[in-house]
Amino acid sequence: MKIPISTYRIQFHSGFNFEAAYAIAHYLAALGISDLYASPIFKARAGSTHGYDVVDPTQINPEVGTPKQFDSLVNTLQHHQIGWLQDIVPNHMAYDSTNQYLMDVLENGPDSEAIEFFDIEWNHAYDSFKGRVLAPLLGDLYGNCLENGEIQLTYDEAGLHVNYHSLKLPVRIESYVRFITTHLGQLTKALGRKHPDFIKLLGSLYLIKSIPAETKGRERSDQIAFVKGLLWELYSQNTEIKNLFDANVISFNGIVNDPESFNLLDSLLSEQFYRLSSWKVGAEEINYRRFFTVNELISVKVETSKVFHKTHALIEQWIKDGKITGLRVDHIDGLYHPAEYLERLREKVGDVYITVEKILELQEQMPDDWQTEGTSGYEFLNYLNGVFCQSQHESDFQTVYTRFTGARASYEQLVADNKHLIIDKNLGGDVDNLAQRLKSLSGQTRQGVDFTAYGLKRSLSEVLALFPVYRTYVASNQLSEVDQGYIQSAIASAKERIPRLINELNYIEKILLRQDEDLLTEVQKEERLHFVMKFQQLTGPLMAKGVEDTTLYIYNRLLSLNEVGGNPSHFGITLAQFHDFNRKKCNRWLHSMNASATHDTKRGEDVRARLNVLSEIPSEWEEQVQRWAEINQAKKQQIKGKSIPDRNDEYFLYQTLVGAFPFAEADTIAFRDRIKDYIIKAIREAKVHTAWLQPDSTYEDSYLGFIDKLLDFEAKNEFLHVFRPFQKQIAAYGIFNSLSQVLLKNTAPGVPDLYQGCELWDLSLVDPDNRRPVDYARRQTYLQEIQAGIESDFLSLIKDLLATKEEGRIKLFLTYQVLQARQNYPMLFQQGDYQPLEVSGRFADHIVAFARTFEGQVAITIAPRFLTPVIQPDQLPLDHSIWQDTQINLPSAMSENWTNIITTQSLSAKTAIKLGDALKQFPGALLISQN
Structure with missing residues (x-):
C-alpha cells in the first residue's frame, strides 16, 4: 500500500482541467507533494464546478479532459513520484437528462435495465407517486409551467421527449400510441389504409402495444430502439407522416392563455413513470432518496451488487493499471451499509489507500472494523483549530455575545430547534416516508396497533432532532455499546420533551435497539432492520442541514469554531485534549488525513487563525464591536420598526470582516463583492429572516446596502478608519497562528492535506468563494525565489520573509520546509509514535510541543499560540528576550544534538530546550535528532 506523505487537493472542472494540472506537476513535486488528491473526474452534469453531480461513473468527464490527457497527466505525475488519490461518489448521481441510467428508468419504469440503480420508493402511499418517480425540477407550480408553455413535447431521431428549459425527459413507449393516434384519421385519408408506410405505422403501433407484456431489460430496450428507428424512418421519408407528427407536437404543446389546449399534454404526462x-414539492413530498435536500442529486443503491460493480468498474480498472493509488469515499454515511460497502471496495481494489469523508463529534470514534485507513480529516481540523482558541475566556466571550446580540438560546437548543425546522421545511417528505414505514411496522403487533400516524411521526421527528451524532451503524441484531448509547440518549431526551408520547418512544427504542423480536416472523424482522437502516440514512442529512447549514450561521459566538464537523458550544480544545486525540490516532488511525481547509469548509484556514485571536482579548473585542455598532447605526435601514441587519447578523458580519479582510489594498473592491455574495448565502442558510425556499428581498437588499456603506473605500469612512487599525493587529497575530497551524498539521500523526492554493494565505469564505482560480504562476515564482534563497543566504531569506509576512511567502516557505522534512524522513512521520512534551516557564501555556519517535530517530515540533500577551502586534515572537525562562523539558533518553529543519540551525540540549534558542530565527521549530 502506498501511504501518501502529503496530498494536494485539486478541484477539477472546465476552468481547471487535466492540462492545467499538467502545467503544475513540476511545482507540486518541487513543493514536496506525494499525491495529487483529485475531486471527482467522472462524467458530470454540463458545467459542473465540483464533479459531485456525476451522470456516468464509467466515463471521464469530457469537460476536464480526454482519457489520453488523463494518461499523460498520470504519467507526468508518476515521473515526479506523485501518486493519485481519487475522490469517488458512491452515494448519488445527478438527476439530469444526461444521466442515461436514470433516463432509462424514467422511460421504462419497472422494466428498465437500470431499475436497481436508484433508491426509489415505487410503492409509495400517495397515489400520485405510486409507480412513478417525483421529478421536482420545475421552477414554478406544475400547472403554471404547463399553461405558460414552458413544458413542451418534442420529437426527433431519439424519439419523443418532454422538455423544460435544459431538462429533457423521455416519454414511455406506451404513450407513443396516444401521440400517434391523435389525428390519425387525417393520415388515413391522405395515404389510404393500404399504403405501405401506413401499414408500417400500424405495425409499429402493434409492436408498441406488445412490448410491455413480452420483454424486460435489454431485450425490451432493443425492441424499443427498433420501433423508434422504424418511426424515425417513416417520419424522415414520408411527408404525410412527418406532417402528422409535427401537427401532433403542436397540438400537444397547447396555446398560452388557452388552458384547455394543454389537456393532451397533461394527459400524456400523467402516463409517465415520473411526475413533474x-x-x-421535494421539501415536503418525495419518493426517492436525495443527497441531503438537493433534488438534483438522486441517491444510488450501491448496496446492490450489480450497481456496485457497474459504478466501480472504471475505478477498478484504473487501480489495476496503476493509474490511481488511493481513494477517498465521499459521504460514507449516506450509504445503506457503510461497513459492507468498504469490505466490497477493499475486495475489489485490493491493498490501496482508502480514506472516507466522515464527520465525527468530539470524542466520537469511527467504527473500528471499517476497511479504511481513516477519514478525510475534519476531526483533525477541529482539534487543530480548537487548540488556538483560549478556552479560559469562554464565560467572558459568552457575555460579550449575549450583551451585543441579546441571543440567549443555548447551542444545544438551537440545534434541536433547527433540526425540527429542517424536518418541517426541507426533509418533511423524507421523514413522512420513514414514519409510514413505522406505522406499517406498528400494525404488526398488538403493542403497536393503536399508535396513530401522527403520534408515531411526532415521536420519530423528536428522536431524529435529538440524535447526538451523524448516524449509527446497526446492520444486524447485534449492536455495539456505542450505538446503543447514542440511541438510548436520543430516546431519553425525547421523553423529557414529549412525555405524553412515551409509549410511542418506547416502541421506537425497541425497534432501533432490535429488541422484542422473538415472536416476529423472519420477514417482519427484516422489515424492522430495513427501517433501522433507513433511519440511519436520514440522521446524517438532518444533522448536516440542521447544524452545518443552519445553526452554524445563527450561533455566532466565535465564528472560527463554526466549522464542518465542529461544535461551537465547545469553546476551544485544551492542550491535553489535543495530545490525547493524537495519541489515540497513533493507535488505530495513524494514516487518517490531516485537513485544515477543504472544498466544504465554512471559511479559510487563515480566516479561522485570525478569528481565534479574538478569544484571547474578549474585553478589547467588545469595546471594538460596540464602537463599530454606534458608528454604523445610522447606516441601517429601518423596516417596520426593525433595524436591518439585526444585531446577530451584524455581529456575524464584523467577525467576517476581521477574519477575511485582504492584506493587499488592491483586493478591497473585489472583497466587497465577495462579502455581499457570501452574506446572502449565509443569511439564507440561517433561515431566520430569509431562506432559499422563500427569499426576503427587503431584508437582503437592506443588508447589502449596509455592507456597501461599511465598505465604501472611496469616501471618507469613519468605520474603516476605526476598524482597520484593529483588524491589522488581529491579522498580525493571526499570521503566527497560521504558521503554527501549518507546522502542527504537517508533523502530527496522519497524512497532511493541502487544499489548492492554501500554500499562501487562505482568506476565502464558504464555497463558491473558496473555489476561485488559483494563481499558480505566482506560487511557482515564489517557490523558485525561496529555493534560491535557501541555497544562497538562508538567514537573509528568513529575515526578508518575516519582513514581508503579508505577501504569504513565509507560509509557502514553511510549507516547503516541512514537506521536505516529510520526504526526507518518511517513516518517522508516517510511523512515529506521539509523545507530548512538558513545557515550563512563564509562557508554558503558549507553546504546543510534542515528539515523534521511530527506531531511535526523533522529531520535535514547537509551535507558539496565544501571543497577544507575549508580544506587541509589531513584534516577532523570537529570541530569549520574548520567551524568557520558557523551555521544553526533554525525556532523559533523547538526543542532545538537534537540527532545526526550518532554519537549518543546530542546537545542543541535554535536559531542556530553551524557547529562545529554538525560536531564535523563526516563530516555530521542527527539530530532528542528530545521533
Whole structure:
C-alpha cells in the first residue's frame, strides 16, 4: 500500500482541467507533494464546478479532459513520484437528462435495465407517486409551467421527449400510441389504409402495444430502439407522416392563455413513470432518496451488487493499471451499509489507500472494523483549530455575545430547534416516508396497533432532532455499546420533551435497539432492520442541514469554531485534549488525513487563525464591536420598526470582516463583492429572516446596502478608519497562528492535506468563494525565489520573509520546509509514535510541543499560540528576550544534538530546550535528532 506523505487537493472542472494540472506537476513535486488528491473526474452534469453531480461513473468527464490527457497527466505525475488519490461518489448521481441510467428508468419504469440503480420508493402511499418517480425540477407550480408553455413535447431521431428549459425527459413507449393516434384519421385519408408506410405505422403501433407484456431489460430496450428507428424512418421519408407528427407536437404543446389546449399534454404526462412538479414539492413530498435536500442529486443503491460493480468498474480498472493509488469515499454515511460497502471496495481494489469523508463529534470514534485507513480529516481540523482558541475566556466571550446580540438560546437548543425546522421545511417528505414505514411496522403487533400516524411521526421527528451524532451503524441484531448509547440518549431526551408520547418512544427504542423480536416472523424482522437502516440514512442529512447549514450561521459566538464537523458550544480544545486525540490516532488511525481547509469548509484556514485571536482579548473585542455598532447605526435601514441587519447578523458580519479582510489594498473592491455574495448565502442558510425556499428581498437588499456603506473605500469612512487599525493587529497575530497551524498539521500523526492554493494565505469564505482560480504562476515564482534563497543566504531569506509576512511567502516557505522534512524522513512521520512534551516557564501555556519517535530517530515540533500577551502586534515572537525562562523539558533518553529543519540551525540540549534558542530565527521549530 502506498501511504501518501502529503496530498494536494485539486478541484477539477472546465476552468481547471487535466492540462492545467499538467502545467503544475513540476511545482507540486518541487513543493514536496506525494499525491495529487483529485475531486471527482467522472462524467458530470454540463458545467459542473465540483464533479459531485456525476451522470456516468464509467466515463471521464469530457469537460476536464480526454482519457489520453488523463494518461499523460498520470504519467507526468508518476515521473515526479506523485501518486493519485481519487475522490469517488458512491452515494448519488445527478438527476439530469444526461444521466442515461436514470433516463432509462424514467422511460421504462419497472422494466428498465437500470431499475436497481436508484433508491426509489415505487410503492409509495400517495397515489400520485405510486409507480412513478417525483421529478421536482420545475421552477414554478406544475400547472403554471404547463399553461405558460414552458413544458413542451418534442420529437426527433431519439424519439419523443418532454422538455423544460435544459431538462429533457423521455416519454414511455406506451404513450407513443396516444401521440400517434391523435389525428390519425387525417393520415388515413391522405395515404389510404393500404399504403405501405401506413401499414408500417400500424405495425409499429402493434409492436408498441406488445412490448410491455413480452420483454424486460435489454431485450425490451432493443425492441424499443427498433420501433423508434422504424418511426424515425417513416417520419424522415414520408411527408404525410412527418406532417402528422409535427401537427401532433403542436397540438400537444397547447396555446398560452388557452388552458384547455394543454389537456393532451397533461394527459400524456400523467402516463409517465415520473411526475413533474415544482422544486418546492421535494421539501415536503418525495419518493426517492436525495443527497441531503438537493433534488438534483438522486441517491444510488450501491448496496446492490450489480450497481456496485457497474459504478466501480472504471475505478477498478484504473487501480489495476496503476493509474490511481488511493481513494477517498465521499459521504460514507449516506450509504445503506457503510461497513459492507468498504469490505466490497477493499475486495475489489485490493491493498490501496482508502480514506472516507466522515464527520465525527468530539470524542466520537469511527467504527473500528471499517476497511479504511481513516477519514478525510475534519476531526483533525477541529482539534487543530480548537487548540488556538483560549478556552479560559469562554464565560467572558459568552457575555460579550449575549450583551451585543441579546441571543440567549443555548447551542444545544438551537440545534434541536433547527433540526425540527429542517424536518418541517426541507426533509418533511423524507421523514413522512420513514414514519409510514413505522406505522406499517406498528400494525404488526398488538403493542403497536393503536399508535396513530401522527403520534408515531411526532415521536420519530423528536428522536431524529435529538440524535447526538451523524448516524449509527446497526446492520444486524447485534449492536455495539456505542450505538446503543447514542440511541438510548436520543430516546431519553425525547421523553423529557414529549412525555405524553412515551409509549410511542418506547416502541421506537425497541425497534432501533432490535429488541422484542422473538415472536416476529423472519420477514417482519427484516422489515424492522430495513427501517433501522433507513433511519440511519436520514440522521446524517438532518444533522448536516440542521447544524452545518443552519445553526452554524445563527450561533455566532466565535465564528472560527463554526466549522464542518465542529461544535461551537465547545469553546476551544485544551492542550491535553489535543495530545490525547493524537495519541489515540497513533493507535488505530495513524494514516487518517490531516485537513485544515477543504472544498466544504465554512471559511479559510487563515480566516479561522485570525478569528481565534479574538478569544484571547474578549474585553478589547467588545469595546471594538460596540464602537463599530454606534458608528454604523445610522447606516441601517429601518423596516417596520426593525433595524436591518439585526444585531446577530451584524455581529456575524464584523467577525467576517476581521477574519477575511485582504492584506493587499488592491483586493478591497473585489472583497466587497465577495462579502455581499457570501452574506446572502449565509443569511439564507440561517433561515431566520430569509431562506432559499422563500427569499426576503427587503431584508437582503437592506443588508447589502449596509455592507456597501461599511465598505465604501472611496469616501471618507469613519468605520474603516476605526476598524482597520484593529483588524491589522488581529491579522498580525493571526499570521503566527497560521504558521503554527501549518507546522502542527504537517508533523502530527496522519497524512497532511493541502487544499489548492492554501500554500499562501487562505482568506476565502464558504464555497463558491473558496473555489476561485488559483494563481499558480505566482506560487511557482515564489517557490523558485525561496529555493534560491535557501541555497544562497538562508538567514537573509528568513529575515526578508518575516519582513514581508503579508505577501504569504513565509507560509509557502514553511510549507516547503516541512514537506521536505516529510520526504526526507518518511517513516518517522508516517510511523512515529506521539509523545507530548512538558513545557515550563512563564509562557508554558503558549507553546504546543510534542515528539515523534521511530527506531531511535526523533522529531520535535514547537509551535507558539496565544501571543497577544507575549508580544506587541509589531513584534516577532523570537529570541530569549520574548520567551524568557520558557523551555521544553526533554525525556532523559533523547538526543542532545538537534537540527532545526526550518532554519537549518543546530542546537545542543541535554535536559531542556530553551524557547529562545529554538525560536531564535523563526516563530516555530521542527527539530530532528542528530545521533
